[in-house]
Amino acid sequence: MGVLFDECADRRDSPRVHLDRPFDIAPQGGTCYEAPDLAVLVRQAAGWLAAAGAGRGDRVAIVKENHWDYDLLACAAIRLGAVPAQLSAQLPPDSVELLLKRLEPAVLVSTSAVLGAAGAQGTDLVAFARSTVVLDGDDPGAAVPGTASLSELHGQDAPAPRRRDGDAPLVINHTSGTTGVPKLVVHSARTIVGELARFEAMPLPKIGVGRDDTVLNANSFAHGRTFCWTGVVMSMAPRELVVLGDQDPDRADPLLRAHPPTIVEALPSTYVRFRPLTDRLDNPFRRTRLFISTYDAVHPPTIRAYLGATARRGPVWMQGWGQTETGPLTFRFHTRRSLHDSPGCGKTRDVGRPVPFKTRLRVVDPDTFEPVRRGRPGLVLARTAARCQDYAGESGRWAAKRHGDWWNTGDIGMRTRTGSVLLLDREVDRVPELSCLETEDVLEDRLPVAQECVVLGRPDAPPLPVVVTVDGRLSGAAWRRATRGLPPMQEPVALTWDRVPRTGTGKVRRLELLEQLTGSTDTAGSGRWT
Structure with a gap:
């Protein structure tokens, strides 16, 4: 990943990238990029991080506004031999403080707005790293005491790329945090690249990325899913990439209509918020052949709206279920026919079968951990070579969820007669009377x-x-x-x-x-x- 963009820059078929706003690491760089431009940005960022004190084995924490340059900064840190930790700026400041304490980063990369918002709530994030880089620190009034701006770090050449063992920590991402402070998930090159990205990059019919595709990603770029996606989509080289960090449908609409996507991947909440666009006369999803959703199930009315909005024959909605700790565990497909007249049937809670040759699942009694019969609810355990290495700062918590080669997902579900998995609830949220x-x-x-x-x-x-x-x-x-x-x-x-x-x-x-x-x-x- 440290040389991903350099390798893409050497190819003639790399995609053209369209952004909804300039990168935070290049505010004057515009909104259209080719692979060579992105490679330059990564090398420059590696120089900044090296000048700030990041080196081999160090952790680099990134907490900033949502944008794809989360992954460019991660690639820059990896180039140095450091380990990037991508933290969402939407986390409460006290949660970010606790995560930084667990990370003990050599360098913190942030913005004045993020640091200022935390300071207003009594949290000084700068105190938890040896040095802090403020991306907008050169702007008048944006300087933060005790930090460095990009102009102060500019000029140092990026060191030569440094390789690491395939089982050494590569990147740290946090879980969603729906039930409190999220966990810091440590992945290696073997787990997140070798097991997850390489499998996804296989040229599969119907769901694979083609050279004529325009791929849209409207996601939370602090999370491990987009880090994996970045490696895959750049190597698959579609014609265009459209990247949205903003979740406002009216602001996204002009860019989407200018570059109507053929493949869409978005957060479940983004699909909900962008749904009104499907009713517009010149709706931006008219060319879409494949919709992808992860993180959480999308409810049937929303899926129907998008499948009905495209003019393509036989569009497909691919729903994946997994966790930051494991990557995808199951997947299934929805079509217009499969969701026709199916109110209340729970079709989107049937998350499909385990990924072939990659994952195994078993359902057990939450108290005894003995397997339960198909059709009976229980705790879902997963077995996959892509399982994360640890929880940074909480190794005991990671060990408590490991049962030999099996991983406790914390989800309550059941196996159906066809072998698919029907999710009922998170264990913490379950109630006896209903799902x-x-x-x-x-x-x-x-x-x-x-x-x-x-x-x-x-x-x-x-x-x-x-x-x-x-x-x-x-x-x-x-x-x-x-x-x-x-x-x-x-x-x-x-x-x-x-x-x-x-x-x-x-x-x-x-x-x-x-x-x-x-x-x-x-x-x-x-x-x-x-």
């Missing part, structure tokens, strides 16, 4: 006004449903129709999108939302494997 996740599917199918539905389990009361709407309103009649035949729940709470606490990947912070609404974080699950 929160499947109930959310049913509610979204029955409530056209809902942007999102969240069902929160409680230990001493019926589940608490939260319905996200554009204006934060929900009629009682609509709710009564939607819940006909469902298990008892409390009266719903209607909120607007911005009032729901979320992770950097757009997932709902369920415990924080539960505390916000009830004053308690108690759940029916044990939370032992979060």
